Amino acid sequence: MRSVVLLSGGIDPVSGRPAPPSGEIAAIGLALSAGGAVGGVHVGLPAAALGQAAGHGLGQIACLRGVGDPVAILAAHLSAAPPDLVLAGSRACGGEDSGMLPYLLAERLGWPLLAGVVAIGTVADGWLPVTIGLPLGARQDARIRLPCILCAHDAAPAPPFVFDRARRVAMHAVAVADAETIAPPEGTERPYRARPRLIGSAAPAGGGRVLDNPDPAEAARVLLDHLRALGMLDA
């Protein structure tokens, strides 16, 4: 089992100082719990947050030195020597980060992705059992085929920070081919404005029907009628 943890040049939201995001620390924890070789990958120059992330359990971090779309750079790097598992946080904290990177990467590599992972089990027949954290502490078991991308839940157990590991990390720069530049995002930007709460006011009080063990087609028809009655679907 070889795992790669995607690391960002994290910034602490309060202090603005370099700091690994909690999700990435949790991702390192998941990678360690999977066993086998674990390495970090960062696109860009070595950042201070990387050393701190390494303190949570990474022996080495590859810094991919290329210009252009980090998704393309990562995809090229990962498909050259595909690991079994790619782990990421749910969202970086660098300011411009959208949290889309793992999804775009999965799309480009054609790998499956699961988000909100709090624990992983042992591989059987090429399938990896994982536990996904849902709101209010609920847990859901799932399994995913390797190789895959997992986004760690922010609340997944975080391995402790060990200064001795942080100071021993081997950070090596890897020269990679430049990738295409990122296309500017579509759509227009406009300032946020408060929107009226639609759901609460749109739903009429009472009404509805209770169906006990209905036929699926019947249930779908009732739901559609109900939504049409509310005006949420075109008649």
Added chain:
Amino acid sequence: MRVLIVGEIGGIALAAAMGWLVLLARWLKGRPATGWLAGLRQVPRRYLVDVHHVVARRPAAARMHAMAAGGVLGGAALALLAALLGAGGIVWALAALAFGMGGIGALLVWRRRVPKAPPALSGGAFLWLPAALAAWCVGNGLAALFMAIGASALPVIPSVVLGGLGGVALLRLVALGPMRHALAGVAWLAGHTRPGRFTGKGRDTGLRPLDLAAPRLGVLVPADFSGPELAAFDACIQCGRCEEACPAFAAGQRLNPKALIQTLSGAMRAVPPPYAGRPAPSVPVLQGKGGMGQPIVGNVLHRDTLWACTTCRACVEECPMLIEHVDAVVALRRGQTLMLGATRDGAAQALRASRERAEPGGRDLAARGDMIAALDMPVLPPGGESDILLWLGEGAFDARYGRTLRALVTLMRRAGLRFATLGADEVDCGDLARRLGDEATFQSLAAEAISALKARRFTKIVTADPHALHVLRNEYPALGGRWEVQHHTGLLDELVRDGRLRLERRESTRVAYHDPCYLGRYNGEIDAPRRLLDAACTDRVEMARHGMRAMCCGGGGGSPVSDVDAVTRIPDLRMEQARAAGAGLVAVACPGCTAMLEGVTGPRPEIRDVAELVLAAVVAGAMV
């Protein structure tokens, strides 16, 4: 006859010297120490002056020790001298006198535990100590007496045999512990890791910086301690004064400083002699095996013991062997934190916030001044100049301590002082990180603080936080930051003395001053706050434990963030002492003490900072 006596006393002395070398060989497996042997010439002075100074706080113990130790050693030296040189009866008589004194000493040693042994004293092999001392002194004393009066060989031989048996028993007690302090103490006093305690101000309390490039950071196994430190653990005489003073022990936390030192001494040995003192409260028996290369924490020492320490130095203050308990705790914490990341959860959060936000509470540095925002404090920009730099400290985030700071700032304004703060450039001084063993975070915070301070010009730093005071005054110099640092009580005392603030005593309830550990024991400042209170209040009383021997509030050393199990809370115990002194108001001088003592629930004396009481009493200032 003389040959017999030389053989007996000399043989025992030689065997003791051999035993010392065996111990030395074990201590030398620790980290090397420079100038250890050269320190041997300091030993008599350190022993007779510094050790005795502590022992003599309990006169009965001092008398006992002087007679027993003086008799055992002095009698032996005189008898050996007489036997070797063939001296006359007078030297033999003197030897007999000394042994006689030692015999009385042995009796006092016996009386110490009979009819009732104080709970802080160890039992076990210690119960044999009076008999061994008595046999040595009575046997040899009789022999010397017979030699003095020129008696025949007949009574001398059994006396020498008795003395020899006593000597063998004493040697056995070296191995078992009770007499080991005599041999190990010499090595420890020669290589004491804080020589500053014996020179100048007689105080040396700052932690030493750690070389962060060293392969092993802190202590994981006994061999990671320096040689003299290992000797210190062996030098413990188990008198239990430390455990009587320890606030964590009193609160039922899993720490007993005496048991801790005995555990560290035992950790050096695969088969340590049994410990017959009180253990740390509610600590399960650990089955681990000791050895110079065996892990200490979790193996022979319970993890919680490490995090219960408030680093208040009460144990160090009480220790007659001048052992540095707190240094040992911090060294072990450094190993756990830096090498293993094995801190308690709460401490790990505080350390992460210290790393990532330069503030253990994780708060925005720009919010530090919020509690005194109404006072419109000037902020010193880089390159700026002022007379006094006011270091706000971590307490400034707290609304309660904001009142203290507002009182202080108001007083400083009334005295016409020119001062400013660092504003958002003030990072945490690193005290908490350092006490929790995270030397790396401490050094990075210290470097940032020092460079922020060096970018500004001022005459001195004033702070209301004794922890910041200690770090800035005593620990930054080793990292290149040297400034005059003053506690706010010292500054206010100066202002009152110089007439820049005039106080009028306010009728008040009885006021007891609670000494912060980091102001009192760490910095020796116990008089200025009392002078201020005497000038501001009509009725001041002392708690039973005060000044250099005050009890900790429980707030230091990262203990509050370490979620330590306890039977009761340390501040509750301290508040009980204030009540016992009849105090209706407890004066404090530290944000930590303020928070801890105000956290005591139920009806209790009021808590006021010295600055608040001074402000209430001030009738005139230079600017009024």
